[in-house]
Amino acid sequence: MKADILQVRNLRVYYQTSLGPLKAVDGVTLSLKPGERFGLVGESGSGKSTLALALMRLTKPPGYIEGGQVLLDGLDLIKVSENEIRKVRLAQIALVPQGAMSSLNPVMRIKDQIIDGIKDHLKKMPGSALEERMHELLAKVELKPEMANMFPHELSGGMKQRVCLAIAISLSPKVIIADEPTSALDVVVQRQVMLTLGQVQESLGVSILLVGHDMGLMAQFVERIGVLYAGKLAEVGSVREVFKESLHPYTRLLIACPPSLEEKGQFKGIPGLPPLLLNPPSGCVFHPRCPQTTSRCSVKIPSLKEVYPGRWVACHLYTEVKR
Amino acid sequence: MSLNYLLRRLGLFVVVVWAAVTLIFFLPRLASERNPIVERMGQTAASAGKLGEGVGEMVKAWEAKFGLDQPLWKQYLRYFRDVLHLDFGYSLAYYPTKVIDLIIKALPWTIGLFGVATLISFLLGSLGGALLAWPKAPRFLQYLLPFFLTLSAVPYYLLGLVLLFLFAFTTRIFPLSGGYPVGTVPSLSFPFILEVLRHAVLPGCAMIIAGVGFWALQMRGMMIIGLEEDYIAFAEAKGLKGNRIFFRYALRNVLLPQATSLAITLGQVISGGILVEVVFGYPGLGTLLLKAVSGFDYNLISGIVFIIIIIIAVATLLVDLLYPLLDPRITYQRRVK
Known part of the structure; x- marks a missing residue:
């Protein structure tokens, strides 16, 4: 088995508020293998985007990284200098942003926005080589060469997302973080973009951390999945097993949410709302909404434990099942 | 940017200049009770220390020279033609400097x-x-x-x-x-x-x-x-x-x-x-x-x-x-x- 390319250890990202720190990401530990597709799901406000940005140390005030480690190929990204983290971004860990519609500079041509990232990371390259590289990248994400000279407002949403994808792979990074890359697109374009993302991932052998809330999309795309709830991982496992037999009660409810075609039943949701993170519930953060809550749940915080090989869950129901 | 836009924008420029010229012409003439020639003559007379006879005729002569005796619309047309040649006439205060x-x-x-x-x-x-x-x-x-x-x-x-x-x-x-x-x-x-x-x-x-x-x-x-x-x-x-x-x-x-x-x-x-x-x-x-x-x-x-x-x-x-x-x-x- 290959060594993990990305290791996140006990990462904590807080937001400073007048009422004290808000723990948006509270002790997340996970790892990615080279070439692996990992999915991170959770409701709005569960901390998934905060976590994704913190992995590249892009956390903005009032947010701050309280502690923990992000090891990219052994290098702790939380500790390195400002200049070093700048060099790591794009070259080793790249972002496919959430709002593709507005993530490109409206007054710059597409080609310049692809080339400037390469320029700021590599030693001097002749202009012709840069052009050539830029056209290769456009071809990889299935965009026409003429689009190089266009401005972002002349492209559709799907095309803009492809440009962002071309930028993300421009220096063949080790890890790509895709933060809800298709949430602004309709399902048809979403599928096309995800197919391209998949092809690119395979040809480069890059690891992808896909952040999202769409369980269907996750099921089709990723190999392993992590379920985030109130800033903590509730469950981690291979996507097949998690969908077949989810362990955490929250995951089970989450998977039951999308209406299925076979059972034309009622549209189901999870009763209650995610907790306010300023003042989280005692014990397990999910216990007020949990259908299987026990007396222990409101007292003791469950830790993430491996209950079967490769299956991790943070729930008191499983402490005994340990292998 | 289209040629169409360029022409429209230049058209607007011409309109602005025309409106300006018209306004400039009429505004000072609204103060009709003042007469620059008379004021100038008064100054000259005061510095010379003597009010000569025939001041009225002199004023008339100067007015004819500057075209101020013409009807307003004629003055306006002439003014418009001159402005297009960047000719604003003689300064009244610094005569005969243009x-x-x-x-x-x-x-x-x-x-x-x-x-x-x-x-x-x-x-x-x-x-x-x-x-x-x-x-x-x-x-x-x-x-x-x-x-x-x-x-x-x-x-x-x-x-x-x-x-x-x-x-x-x-x-x-x-x-x-x-x-x-x-x-x-x-x-x-x-x-x-x-x-x-x-x-x-x-x-x-x-x-x-x-x-x-x-x-x-x-x-x-x-x-x-x-x-x-x-x-x-x-x-x-x-x-x-x-x-x-x-x-x-x-x-x-x-x-x-x-x-x-x-x-x-x-x-x-x-x-x-x-x-x-x-x-x-x-x-x-x-x-x-x-x-x-x-x-x-x-x-x-x-x-x-x-x-x-x-x-x-x-x-x-x-x-x-x-x-x-x-x-x-x-x-x-x-x-x-």
């Missing part, structure tokens, strides 16, 4: 001083304001802002008086007034240019210091909003160098409103600099306009105002033509109905 000659003599001083001062203040203020909003900028800038904001609330002619007192009257580092030393003949020689620069320092500084705060404040506000944009966050995720993000992504994208203000200010400065010119005795358009108004010199007033309007109209025309270059999303194409 108005255009007076303007040509004064204009370079005003444009040279205030145009350059405004540009410097615009560049310094915009850059400073942009840096104020930039999180990685040096800290000391934060303390400069209140200082310049306070100064920008002080009218620049007052600031000019203070500068005059400190650096010309008390310490005599710079000359007290004028555009060049009294007694020298304007030429393009090196020592003369040096003198001109020395004379321009104080009035220039008055305008720069008073203007910087305004530009900085406006730029800072726009940068703060601009830095929140998604493309800035993505530029950081791309690991771009700080300089590139600052200039190509942040500053570049908020230039548009700033350029609009610059065009408007450039126009205002030519007329608004009057007081500074008076304070510093600067031989520019402002001083000339003041003399023209106090001497009730129709022709000179209308000539100067016409030139000012042309400058403003040209500045806004340039900015309008510049917009599509600053922001490719602006195409000026008409909506298809």
Whole structure:
């Protein structure tokens, strides 16, 4: 088995508020293998985007990284200098942003926005080589060469997302973080973009951390999945097993949410709302909404434990099942 | 940008100039109870100490010479034709100097001083304001802002008086007034240019210091909003160098409103600099306009105002033509109905 390319250890990202720190990401530990597709799901406000940005140390005030480690190929990204983290971004860990519609500079041509990232990371390259590289990248994400000279407002949403994808792979990074890359697109374009993302991932052998809330999309795309709830991982496992037999009660409810075609039943949701993170519930953060809550749940915080090989869950129901 | 738009925009320019010419012609003539010839004759008579006979005939003769005896519409048509040839007639107060000659003599001083001062203040203020909003900028800038904001609330002619007192009257580092030393003949020689620069320092500084705060404040506000944009966050995720993000992504994208203000200010400065010119005795358009108004010199007033309007109209025309270059999303194409 290959060594993990990305290791996140006990990462904590807080937001400073007048009422004290808000723990948006509270002790997340996970790892990615080279070439692996990992999915991170959770409701709005569960901390998934905060976590994704913190992995590249892009956390903005009032947010701050309280502690923990992000090891990219052994290098702790939380500790390195400002200049070093700048060099790591794009070259080793790249972002496919959430709002593709507005993530490109409206007054710059597409080609310049692809080339400037390469320029700021590599030693001097002749202009012709840069052009050539830029056209290769456009071809990889299935965009026409003429689009190089266009401005972002002349492209559709799907095309803009492809440009962002071309930028993300421009220096063949080790890890790509895709933060809800298709949430602004309709399902048809979403599928096309995800197919391209998949092809690119395979040809480069890059690891992808896909952040999202769409369980269907996750099921089709990723190999392993992590379920985030109130800033903590509730469950981690291979996507097949998690969908077949989810362990955490929250995951089970989450998977039951999308209406299925076979059972034309009622549209189901999870009763209650995610907790306010300023003042989280005692014990397990999910216990007020949990259908299987026990007396222990409101007292003791469950830790993430491996209950079967490769299956991790943070729930008191499983402490005994340990292998 | 389409040819269609260019033609429409030039058409608008012509309309603005026409409206200006018409307004300039009729406005001073509304004060019908004053007669420049009579006032001028009165002055001459007073200085000669004797009121000669036949003053009435003399006034009539002069009026005929200046065409003031003609009906208004004829005067208007003639005026219009002359203005198109940049011929504003003779100055009534400085007869027989032609108005255009007076303007040509004064204009370079005003444009040279205030145009350059405004540009410097615009560049310094915009850059400073942009840096104020930039999180990685040096800290000391934060303390400069209140200082310049306070100064920008002080009218620049007052600031000019203070500068005059400190650096010309008390310490005599710079000359007290004028555009060049009294007694020298304007030429393009090196020592003369040096003198001109020395004379321009104080009035220039008055305008720069008073203007910087305004530009900085406006730029800072726009940068703060601009830095929140998604493309800035993505530029950081791309690991771009700080300089590139600052200039190509942040500053570049908020230039548009700033350029609009610059065009408007450039126009205002030519007329608004009057007081500074008076304070510093600067031989520019402002001083000339003041003399023209106090001497009730129709022709000179209308000539100067016409030139000012042309400058403003040209500045806004340039900015309008510049917009599509600053922001490719602006195409000026008409909506298809």
